[in-house]
Amino acid sequence: xxxxxxxxxxxxxxxxxxxxxxxxxxxxxxxxxxxxxxxxxxxxxxxxxxxxxxxxxxxxxxxxxxxxxxxxxxxxxxxxxxxxxxxxxxxxxxxxxxxxxxxxxxxxxxxxxxxxxxxxxxxxxxxxxxxxxxxxxxxxxxxxxxxxxxxxxxxxxxxxxxxxxxxxxxxxxxxxxxxxxxxxxxxxxxxxxxxxxxxxxxxxxxxxxxxxxxxxxxxxxxxxxxxxxxxxxxxxxxxxxxxxxxxxxxxxxxxxxxxxxxxxxxxxxxxxxxxxxxxxxxxxxxxxxxxxxxxxxxxxxxxxxxxxxxxxxxxxxxxxxxxxxxxxxxxxxxxxxxxxxxxxxxxxxxxxxxxxxxxxxxxxxxxxxxxxxxxxxxxxxxxxxxxxxxxxxxxxxxxxxxxxxxxxxxxxxxxxxxxxxxxxxxxxxxxxxxxxxxxxxxxxxxxxxxxxxxxxxxxxxxxxxxxxxxxxxxxxxxxxxxxxxxxxxxxxxxxxxxxxxxxxxxxxxxxxxxxxxxxxxxxxxxxxxxxxxxxxxxxxxxxxxxxxxxxxxxxxxxxxxxxxxxxxxxxxxxxxxxxxxxxxxxxxxxxxxxxxxxxxxxxxxxxxxxxxxxxxxxxxxxxxxxxxxxxxxxxxxxxxxxxxxxxx
Amino acid sequence: xxxxxxxxxxxxxxxxxxxxxxxxxxxxxxxxxxxxxxxxxxxxxxxxxxxxxxxxxxxxxxxxxxxxxxxxxxxxxxxxxxxxxxxxxxxxxxxxxxxxxxxxxxxxxxxxxxxxxxxxxxxxxxxxxxxxxxxxxxxxxxxxxxxxxxxxxxxxxxxxxxxxxxxxxxxxxxxxxxxxxxxxxxxxxxxxxxxxxxxxxxxxxxxxxxxxxxxxxxxxxxxxxxxxxxxxxxxxxxxxxxxxxxxxxxxxxxxxxxxxxxxxxxxxxxxxxxxxxxxxxxxxxxxxx
Numbered sequence: 001x002x003x004x005x006x007x008x009x010x011x012x013x014x015x016x017x018x019x020x021x022x023x024x025x026x027x028x029x030x031x032x033x034x035x036x037x038x039x040x041x042x043x044x045x046x047x048x049x050x051x052x053x054x055x056x057x058x059x060x061x062x063x064x065x066x067x068x069x070x071x072x073x074x075x076x077x078x079x080x081x082x083x084x085x086x087x088x089x090x091x092x093x094x095x096x097x098x099x100x101x102x103x104x105x106x107x108x109x110x111x112x113x114x115x116x117x118x119x120x121x122x123x124x125x126x127x128x129x130x131x132x133x134x135x136x137x138x139x140x141x142x143x144x145x146x147x148x149x150x151x152x153x154x155x156x157x158x159x160x161x162x163x164x165x166x167x168x169x170x171x172x173x174x175x176x177x178x179x180x181x182x183x184x185x186x187x188x189x190x191x192x193x194x195x196x197x198x199x200x201x202x203x204x205x206x207x208x209x210x211x212x213x214x215x216x217x218x219x220x221x222x223x224x225x226x227x228x229x230x231x232x233x234x235x236x237x238x239x240x241x242x243x244x245x246x247x248x249x250x251x252x253x254x255x256x257x258x259x260x261x262x263x264x265x266x267x268x269x270x271x272x273x274x275x276x277x278x279x280x281x282x283x284x285x286x287x288x289x290x291x292x293x294x295x296x297x298x299x300x301x302x303x304x305x306x307x308x309x310x311x312x313x314x315x316x317x318x319x320x321x322x323x324x325x326x327x328x329x330x331x332x333x334x335x336x337x338x339x340x341x342x343x344x345x346x347x348x349x350x351x352x353x354x355x356x357x358x359x360x361x362x363x364x365x366x367x368x369x370x371x372x373x374x375x376x377x378x379x380x381x382x383x384x385x386x387x388x389x390x391x392x393x394x395x396x397x398x399x400x401x402x403x404x405x406x407x408x409x410x411x412x413x414x415x416x417x418x419x420x421x422x423x424x425x426x427x428x429x430x431x432x433x434x435x436x437x438x439x440x441x442x443x444x445x446x447x448x449x450x451x452x453x454x455x456x457x458x459x460x461x462x463x464x465x466x467x468x469x470x471x472x473x474x475x476x477x478x479x480x481x482x483x484x485x486x487x488x489x490x491x492x493x494x495x496x497x498x499x500x501x502x503x504x505x506x507x508x509x510x511x512x513x514x515x516x517x518x519x520x521x522x523x524x525x526x527x528x529x530x531x532x533x534x535x536x537x538x539x540x541x542x543x544x545x546x547x548x549x550x551x552x553x554x555x556x557x558x559x560x561x562x563x564x565x566x567x568x569x570x571x572x573x574x575x576x577x578x579x580x581x582x583x584x585x586x587x588x589x590x591x592x593x594x595x596x597x598x599x600x601x602x603x604x605x606x607x608x609x610x611x612x613x614x615x616x617x618x619x620x621x622x623x624x625x626x627x628x629x630x631x632x633x634x635x636x637x638x639x640x641x642x643x644x645x646x647x648x
Numbered sequence: 649x650x651x652x653x654x655x656x657x658x659x660x661x662x663x664x665x666x667x668x669x670x671x672x673x674x675x676x677x678x679x680x681x682x683x684x685x686x687x688x689x690x691x692x693x694x695x696x697x698x699x700x701x702x703x704x705x706x707x708x709x710x711x712x713x714x715x716x717x718x719x720x721x722x723x724x725x726x727x728x729x730x731x732x733x734x735x736x737x738x739x740x741x742x743x744x745x746x747x748x749x750x751x752x753x754x755x756x757x758x759x760x761x762x763x764x765x766x767x768x769x770x771x772x773x774x775x776x777x778x779x780x781x782x783x784x785x786x787x788x789x790x791x792x793x794x795x796x797x798x799x800x801x802x803x804x805x806x807x808x809x810x811x812x813x814x815x816x817x818x819x820x821x822x823x824x825x826x827x828x829x830x831x832x833x834x835x836x837x838x839x840x841x842x843x844x845x846x847x848x849x850x851x852x853x854x855x856x857x858x859x860x861x862x863x864x865x866x867x868x869x870x871x872x873x874x875x876x877x878x879x880x881x882x883x884x885x886x887x888x889x890x891x892x893x894x895x896x897x898x899x900x901x902x903x904x905x906x907x908x909x910x911x912x913x914x915x916x917x918x919x920x921x922x923x924x925x926x927x928x929x930x931x932x933x934x935x936x937x
Binding site: 016189205256258260297323326329547548550 | 659683684685687688689692814815817819841844848852919
């Protein structure tokens, strides 16, 4: 590959006019900035451009031969769609060089409007496999901001297999969780990280404890900030980065000052130019490195660029955290105020469908015997569960058939190359085993499932269905049923159900994960403390993080060593089912429960749903049912995000 | 042409810089600005201050208490104009408000306690008891709490709710007295930054919160009476003008906020089932929906 000045784009963050001038003067090839309306930096509103200033910024940048990418990377709710349409019209007129988008609804709108500006998939789309890229390419996406969890080698493969332009974060503040898959802030505070309002629970102090006893794990403790990712810095790895075929080097920080951005852009500009001019003769400039280092906020890490960094990427002591956004809170329990926004009646008189996700055959049996219509199984198996095999899935289908229940086989949330390779074989096998359907967690897995199988395919909550256009896009791509976002409030759920042409399911009970991370939380700590002699495969203990509100977040470790950090309370919407009677499709996430508990929960939900259908407006909830659940549950129960008036 | 240094702690205070620049332009003073910003990193300020002195600036406009402290520590005799410093005397910047004495003067960002108290009573006429939640390691918070304590006839019963570290907010329900009708948050970084945790708990018990930090209002506090930073910057520019014309900074009295502005949040009011008083709505500089 012969390198030219155009081989690599240095992409700088811009929050204000001063920063725009500074970034351009310092040598950025392109800048990204947000308008006032829909983007990921909603807290600091003066860090965004109003419509007039946006027009001026584009004109100014273009005069200096610098490209402008406008971030439109928020999830939108149905009430925001008209505003989004008019914003897209404006952007079509202003002609920036690209839009950076998250919500699938924007793809649907862009197609409807014949939108003329190129679209880039935001980091929030969590794009991490070639199949997802192909779907996005069908929608005219020309570039993806690849998941931070992808290594440079994986990026090379992604680019070579699809021809897509790859943009990658090379410097700045990082998330520990998979982007677009973290609902911690949204569910607990009603302020969604997928809508630019993250209150950063990953920056809280935590203690590593034994999940069963709640007692602290003995041994050296690297510090309380167990999830506090260090800042990304790839300055010293620029040659690998360029040779990997990454076309756009993205600097994080739309809330940064002009000086800060200017310094970083200058340093990377010099390095890129020097390398391209003479790759073999290139050495990093140690003075520049020293300047970068001295003006750092947190300590630096290469994050996932060179492979999973483990404990090295975490700033456990917290001493360099620039600021905090919140402190841990006790999650809302069943007594928290619940806003019922509109009267809802079930006019269709259809039987409510109850689905239960289970981890093993005894649980499946318990669910079927107590009134489940659909069983979900498969996907991640978290310790102590083991993955479903072709044999156990076959047995599951046979057993469910005896109860006239359907089996839908799910797949992992995150599907990088390894998982995609496994899925190809798996979907092919499913054509023989014939479950009643498949469920997928990302658009890449969706494409694979549709290519390799004729079975009906459902979309899991991981698709962040927040509006009816997203549901429409999924329907257009062959999805038969989708799951509503865990961050949707009651008002949003009701509106979404009303507008959606695709059947939608709502999770009403279960242990839910707040975030999923490739960083293995407990293993990283135990590896540090036991000098590398720790063997996680032989470790049968289960761990949890204890927050400063005194609550336990179980860490569920799956077969890929990903950590799923659960909420401290399990979701329970039993007392509010009457207000959700237009839902029709209900789900219990029971994969972390015992068969006995699954039997009890399924029975109680079945009884209440049937009662609501029969008794209609005469229905009254009997709290004895809730008391039974409370007594049997391994964790306290809570109301999640549904209780909020509006998810912000 | 004057060389003016601007020493900024965080861009959140940049409205003051805008006001300051505008104020100097209003007076027809020709200037060249050198703006340095520590991006929230207090430890960087002494280095940045030294950098400004190397630029041979004629005056330093210092935003925030730590910026002003770094600027007056410089050995060169560069006059300093500061804002929105909360306690200029207590933080050692001046000897007294009327006669600063040293090389610094400015406009304090403090909205006086009785004005805040009167605002709270107008906003919540039915309230009897007010909790004051403050961080005991924050010198500004301590000053403000002391000012509230000293009010001759506060009109409301005051209940102090001290926290010693940020994480104490995680268990706020355990320390919130049942008898309070509203919660007041004095100036102070830990309480301001972690406001969402406070609001999370107060929302569930319908407890109105009155803040001192403007961004807390858009984030869900019912209201605040705050200094307008742009205005503070403009007032500082007048003092800077006097200094540049030859008056000694130490002889120019330090002012306090003259016309604080009312911020209200109507979304929060609706959640609390309250109607915002009509007169306050009319006065408000901004009402968040």
